[in-house]
Amino acid sequence: MSKTETALRELAQMDELAAGDSPVHRLHPLPKLVLTVLYIVLVVSFGKYDISGIIAMLLVPVLLYQLSGIPVRTCFFKLRYVLPLVLAVGIFNPFFDKAPLLAIGQVKISGGVVSMITLMAKGILSLMASFLLMATTRLDSLCSALRKLHVPSLLVTLLLLTFRYVGLLTEEVAVMSEAYHLRAPGQKGIHISAWGSFLGQLLLRTMDRAEDLYNSMRLRGFNGDFPYAAPPRFSVRDLLVLLLGAAVLLLLRFVPVASMLGSLLVR
Amino acid sequence: MLDLQNVSVSYEKGKPVIKDLSFHINKGESVGLIGANGAGKSTLMKALLGLLPATGRILVDGMAVEKANLPAIRRRLGYVLQDSDDQMFMPTVLDDMVFGPMNYGLSRAEAEEKAAAVLARLSLSDLAGRQNHRLSGGEKRMAAIATVLAMEPDVLLMDEPTSNLDPFNRRIVINTIGSLPQTRIITSHDLDMILDCCTRVILLSDGRIAADGPAGVILRDKALLEAHRMELPLSLSRL
Ligand SMILES: Nc1ncnc2c1ncn2[C@@H]1O[C@H](COP(=O)(O)OP(=O)(O)OP(=O)(O)O)[C@@H](O)[C@H]1O
Numbered sequence: 001m002s003k004t005e006t007a008l009r010e011l012a013q014m015d016e017l018a019a020g021d022s023p024v025h026r027l028h029p030l031p032k033l034v035l036t037v038l039y040i041v042l043v044v045s046f047g048k049y050d051i052s053g054i055i056a057m058l059l060v061p062v063l064l065y066q067l068s069g070i071p072v073r074t075c076f077f078k079l080r081y082v083l084p085l086v087l088a089v090g091i092f093n094p095f096f097d098k099a100p101l102l103a104i105g106q107v108k109i110s111g112g113v114v115s116m117i118t119l120m121a122k123g124i125l126s127l128m129a130s131f132l133l134m135a136t137t138r139l140d141s142l143c144s145a146l147r148k149l150h151v152p153s154l155l156v157t158l159l160l161l162t163f164r165y166v167g168l169l170t171e172e173v174a175v176m177s178e179a180y181h182l183r184a185p186g187q188k189g190i191h192i193s194a195w196g197s198f199l200g201q202l203l204l205r206t207m208d209r210a211e212d213l214y215n216s217m218r219l220r221g222f223n224g225d226f227p228y229a230a231p232p233r234f235s236v237r238d239l240l241v242l243l244l245g246a247a248v249l250l251l252l253r254f255v256p257v258a259s260m261l262g263s264l265l266v267r
Numbered sequence: 268m269l270d271l272q273n274v275s276v277s278y279e280k281g282k283p284v285i286k287d288l289s290f291h292i293n294k295g296e297s298v299g300l301i302g303a304n305g306a307g308k309s310t311l312m313k314a315l316l317g318l319l320p321a322t323g324r325i326l327v328d329g330m331a332v333e334k335a336n337l338p339a340i341r342r343r344l345g346y347v348l349q350d351s352d353d354q355m356f357m358p359t360v361l362d363d364m365v366f367g368p369m370n371y372g373l374s375r376a377e378a379e380e381k382a383a384a385v386l387a388r389l390s391l392s393d394l395a396g397r398q399n400h401r402l403s404g405g406e407k408r409m410a411a412i413a414t415v416l417a418m419e420p421d422v423l424l425m426d427e428p429t430s431n432l433d434p435f436n437r438r439i440v441i442n443t444i445g446s447l448p449q450t451r452i453i454t455s456h457d458l459d460m461i462l463d464c465c466t467r468v469i470l471l472s473d474g475r476i477a478a479d480g481p482a483g484v485i486l487r488d489k490a491l492l493e494a495h496r497m498e499l500p501l502s503l504s505r506l
């Protein structure tokens with residue numbers, strides 16, 4: 001199998017991680033979903049030069065990855081093809097914003113560099129948070145939680161099918177390129193002359209399979225709700241987790257924890 | 268239980284794949300649907316489930332196959348797809364098996380009990396916790412059959428249930444199908460299996476019925492079978 005294929009397969013194997021067991025896995029999907037969204041919103045809301053604030057936000061995923069038993073390494077490894085895109089976002093900032101912002105000893109750092117770093121950090125933290133949610137919550141539980149929040153069933157079903165479709169797509173890419181390489185030994189990649197038909201076939205095959213899959217869900221009574229994945233009842237404990245989690249996140253966002261700690265240490 | 272009158276099905280306009288078919292299947296009957304590749308067996312099954320638009324009349328348990336009746340009809344029909352890859356969509360075999368029953372209102376515990384009973388019956392108990400995408404072709408097939416049996420449908424539609432199976436599993440499937448009380452329609456190129464578990468055979472050829480009668484008669488008719496690109500079942504050809 002080629003490198004891309006293995007990478008794609010790994011992405012599709014999130015289900016396996018999500019089947020694990022840890023305090024984070026066991027949390028009710030509803031507070032998990034809400035807190036993840038809140039976390040991302042808060043991270044993104046930092047000012048473009050506010051490095052120290054963002055660094056404080058790093059505490060949350062680091063702690064939760066520890067608790068969930070999912071190595072941070074796995075996250076970056078699985079997302080190694082997406083990360084460059086996220087990092088590319090801020091890459092031009094240093095060229096536009098050259099005014100010096102802070103100085104460490106003799107070295108002056110321009111605003112552009114700082115804003116590049118904060119942008120990248122925002123991207124990475126958001127990725128880490130979404131990955132953790134996906135890696136500790138089964139897709140169906142997540143969908144069920146979305147339904148509980150009254151997200152329309154059409155939208156939720158679409159989300160579910162999109163994820164399944166990505167799985168199918170990767171499978172088909174793997175199978176087709178295997179078939180291709182068996183008949184084109186020694187060739188690296190897929191010859192450009194075959195791209196058109198390869199992509200066309202890929203689309204047709206995955207659409208067919210996606211339809212079959214959706215059909216077999218409908219044939220077994222699926223109608224846009226998720227009774228089989230319904231999480232346990234939302235308990236007082238879950239509510240506490242939600243409120244406490246939200247409080248901690250808001251605290252980290254609006255109280256300059258890092259600089260407070262810093263000044264404590266200096267003093 | 269199933270009643271078809273002048274049913275035609277086409278994928279493209281003007282090119283019917285099933286051509287003006289009529290037949291009736293009684294409650295509890297087990298019918299083998301045979302025919303060469305491309306004869307229209309899978310297409311016919313999909314039409315029965317309302318997955319493909321058909322002209323003519325299809326009645327399932329007295330209900331016409333049309334939009335308003337589909338949920339009730341599908342509740343009664345259990346369909347094993349020709350390709351089991353497209354049948355299983357949950358992370359593990361057990362998840363897949365409880366999916367249907369829970370959609371129909373069973374609790375998780377009840378559904379798991381049902382699933383366990385089916386798995387035991389198919390000698391598959393060790394498959395329950397396995398990841399679907401890590402199963403072998405034949406294991407997937409067995410699991411797909413198990414998911415459908417767990418729903419306890421009134422009518423079983425099985426498209427090539429024994430393809431990919433080793434002799435041991437093939438025997439288990441044949442015995443299981445044979446011992447079920449439900450109405451069954453089974454397509455297969457494995458005519459020995461059809462002989463073992465069906466009492467009646469419908470032979471499709473190019474979308475039409477070429478023969479319909481007792482399995483013991485049709486499957487012994489060498490000339491008829493060979494005219495439609497098939498051979499006598501092995502167990503009969505040795506005689
Ligand atoms: N999605 C489709 N679009 C157009 N034509 C199709 C489609 N699926 C099947 N056909 C055509 O319909 C005819 C019957 O196909 P069907 O799959 O029902 O055959 P079958 O009897 O199940 O064959 P097999 O034994 O190979 O499974 C074939 O000629 C096939 O080319």
Ligand SMILES: [Mg+2]
Binds near residue numbers: 349
């Ligand atoms: Mg077929």
